Amino acid sequence: MSTLDAQLMANWMADLHGVIDVNAKMLTDLDRQIGDADHGSNMARGMKAVAALDAGNFDSAAAYLKKVGMTLVSTVGGAAGPLYGTFLLRFASALPADGELTANQFAVALSAGIDGVKARGKAEEGDKTLVDTLEPALRAFEEAASGGSDLADSLSAAASAAAEGRDATIPLIARKGRASYLGDRSRDHQDPGATSMAMVIESAARTLS
Amino acid sequence: MSTLDAQLMANWMADLHGVIDVNAKMLTDLDRQIGDADHGSNMARGMKAVAALDAGNFDSAAAYLKKVGMTLVSTVGGAAGPLYGTFLLRFASALPADGELTANQFAVALSAGIDGVKARGKAEEGDKTLVDTLEPALRAFEEAASGGSDLADSLSAAASAAAEGRDATIPLIARKGRASYLGDRSRDHQDPGATSMAMVIESAARTLS
């Protein structure tokens, strides 16, 4: 049972901050191969700023996560900044003000976040972007939840699907973002944004239930 | 017995041209260590221009060698250009118009050439320059000649002394030219100009008698 408040979301972000920090070099290395070698430092810079937010200053989960979204927009830059920022802003807007966090509420918020990402970046599943992590994660989450799983189980289903979605970017040819310049040569590389987004979902599974 | 004419000097220069060409890379490598990595290409450029002169157009050894000196001045550049050019201009000016080339005449010409180099470059023996090849060569030549040796024997004495003078530059600290910037660090390197100048004397020994 998770109480839907700023602290819960701050736990998520604190966990994610740690994961991104540890993996920043790896994310940058992935981006070196098909991008411009900055995804790890971009995300780390953003999460550092997020970690400096004090959950105590926010009176709801939504208010806190909106600030997280704005903070990412204001600090990450590049493609990831607007995308991660929009994801969290829309995710936050779809959350109820308080109460328990239910699987259904999470699904609605996740779906809203994904819509925001797709509207901003115009990518579809299969374009070798972080959408390739998000879409399977949402599908798995919804399937689990509609089959009666609680938030925790639905989140772990989503996390597995996110990891699979991330891995599935490897054989793809990129059609959006910087990697698309490579054409065929983008094949056989794992997408950095899909990789960091899988960390987001995995971190949610660890912290939100 | 050597007839003092343009053709004799052209033989000298043709031989030298071949030697410089073969050793250009080595001279540049020496210059890389204590200079600016161009002595070989400077000398090769100059000797190529000298080789293009037609001895048939000159009515004396002196006229031909003056043109060689001017050609080196006009094509070599750097420190070597004025020094080699002055050397040959002064050498040429001290030659008699015609007749046989005697040991004594060669000694006078060599001495005049050296005076020109020292006036131009202000280097003394021991400064780790081509003067360190020239001075011992002149001393050995004069000693041999005054001991009754003919031109051929005096030249081979000079060539041995030139090689020794060149080798003797290795332990020296440079006090003139670009190598002097190195101070102590110029020690344990053979001077490029002393090396090319030894080829000049050795080539003279091969061709002038």
Next chain:
Amino acid sequence: MKKLINDVDTVVADALRGMEAALSDRLRFDHENKVILRKDAPKQGKVGLVSGGGSGHEPMHGGFVGLGMLDAACAGEVFTSPVPDQMMAATAAVDGGAGVLHIVKNYTGDVMNFDMAAEMVAEAEGVRVESIVTNDDVAVQDSLYTAGRRGVGVTVLLEKIVGAAAEQGRDLDALLELAKKVNGGGRSMGVALTSCTVPSAGEPTFSLEEDEMELGIGIHGEPGRERVKLGSAREVAGMLVEAILADLDFTGSPVIAFVNGLGATPLLEQYLMYGEIARILEGNGITIARNLVGSYMTSLDMAGLSVTLLQADDDIVKLWDAPVNTPGLRWGC
């Protein structure tokens, strides 16, 4: 990695402090937002010109702020688009009541961040903002399957030309139209001989063999069309010009020819390449009205260069010749 920096995290902030120390007689610095401004901004009644992008391309864009070019430039982290806050601050600071034109290079990050900024600033401050997205790099296929052609050398020429027109007092609609004409009539192609090294990454972005070059390189070290054998200057010039001419016909009007060093390529080689390129253009019946040779849009310490051709009608040539006074480009005053 060998760089004259203090800390990979403060490279841009430190460089802006140094730039301010050197140029505070003509530029103003908003360090909080990493925005470089004309000292006299906002100019009442003049359309404000704002550009920006990742740092590491200097003098672009900060070095092009001044009379006859930009009113403000936003400096992102190295090779990373600036964030909307920076663009909003810049836009608000240069708005003189006649609206603001955003000059954006076509990269996903730049476009999305400038988009967000334009939306937010229009809402918050009521400033009218238009955007021109430059996309002149013929190395990238402009298709549904890519993020579209990248914005490269034309951006510099556009900032000069549209900057001159803004200085003359043209309005936002006219400037947008002019900007579209410039972007539509310009094409570029680049080549890298060596990789750049991003400070925060600490090692070269890619590596090339001693006899290889990357044809169609992007200014952030993005891979190009193909990796080919290093050729002579003449051959390389041929490949670059050919790729451009295959994409757009340049025989119809005179051109501005721009040879741009990517960072580590000596001016000696840039001039040498310009000579080869000019010869090829002449052979193709193309007249060069004006030229620019130098390292104006760099990629940190990358060795290589890019070629940009721009169709230049009388209006464009006159605007090109108009006075400009920026740290990176100056003439006529």
Next chain:
Amino acid sequence: MKKLINDVDTVVADALRGMEAALSDRLRFDHENKVILRKDAPKQGKVGLVSGGGSGHEPMHGGFVGLGMLDAACAGEVFTSPVPDQMMAATAAVDGGAGVLHIVKNYTGDVMNFDMAAEMVAEAEGVRVESIVTNDDVAVQDSLYTAGRRGVGVTVLLEKIVGAAAEQGRDLDALLELAKKVNGGGRSMGVALTSCTVPSAGEPTFSLEEDEMELGIGIHGEPGRERVKLGSAREVAGMLVEAILADLDFTGSPVIAFVNGLGATPLLEQYLMYGEIARILEGNGITIARNLVGSYMTSLDMAGLSVTLLQADDDIVKLWDAPVNTPGLRWGC
């Protein structure tokens, strides 16, 4: 070796052809002698200013030919002094009856070649020639046991300042005196992070470990004072400024501070370093009257930079501010 060239033997000739293609509206080229001239040379009654040296330092010297700077520059082979024929041709071409000043960097080859040229041109053409030999590099001990300090950054400043004075109509004696004052009041110190590669040599002149730098580097890759561990920008700035201040007192008058990139060092790092240097100078009670930041005197593709300080009295500052119109330096017109 990776270079955009056709042939190591024709690099300079090819680059001059390209420079002519780009700049023939304002410069004239004597390709036989590899001399770059002001289009309007000789200017009757004006003292002619001639400089030159090995190529590979662009824009110095050819890029400094034009109004308010040089009348002619002689381009030697890469890193090799030009020959007297070139200097004689340049001198004869720019003599407007008021004599000619040779601006020579203190390297044995340059000095000897300019000396021979001055002797010969005075004899053959009756032109009055004076020479100023710049020797501002504090990395080298100025003693009987060396060829003396090398001429580096001050040369650029001197060409600008004395060029402005020549444009004003000062006579040869006055210019020589001014040139001596500028040279005497200027000092420089450089550092290399990587070696350059001379085209004809085909490989780097020296090699440094990943964590080493050469303190006191010469612009032809001549070794410096010592090889030390690579430091932060702040530390490196400290070492360079300290070496300069130990050699000459700069507290007496304002200075012109010149941070010069050696080729492959990004402008971003140059500005960052300028910030550090300005801070140190301030801390030492030294006032900066004017500054110049950029790659004006390069060493092919070497990464590194040099710092030059110049004592600048009112006359010098006014001459600095005077209009200049050359490919490499332009303002006021």
